[in-house]
Amino acid sequence: MKLDRVFIEGLKADALIGVYDWEREITQPLVFDIEMATDIRPAAEQDDLNLTLDYYAISQAVLKYVAQSSFELIESLAEAIAALIMNDFGVSWLKIKVSKPGAVPEAANVAVQIERGND
Secondary structure (H helix, E strand, C coil): CCCEEEEEEEEEEEEEECCCHHHHHCCEEEEEEEEEEECCHHHHHHCCHHHCCCHHHHHHHHHHHHHHCEECCHHHHHHHHHHHHHHHHCCCEEEEEEECCCCCCCCCCCEEEEEEECC
16 A cells, blocks of 8 residues: 655754864764655544654654764664664654765765665
């Protein structure tokens, strides 16, 4: 069965991220785009937030995790965020894109995108 999607787009967070020595001394901006599969019908029928994915709670959990993290690679951070959302919020499938604008001065953006789980 195909499930509905809940999106969090353009979630901005400053992170200690990078492989170079200078990157280990500053925070850098990251942008998260998250797509999650769920069945929204029960929530829609009862107009009840408890029956769907709470995008505010998920956003706050991601922001808190990022603020406390210290990865070298955005790939590692993407995997950790995916695991957090799937484990803590019962998401069976998600797609997450982690952007690191400014990482390559000549590029508008660099990013990784992963998909995990089954929808």
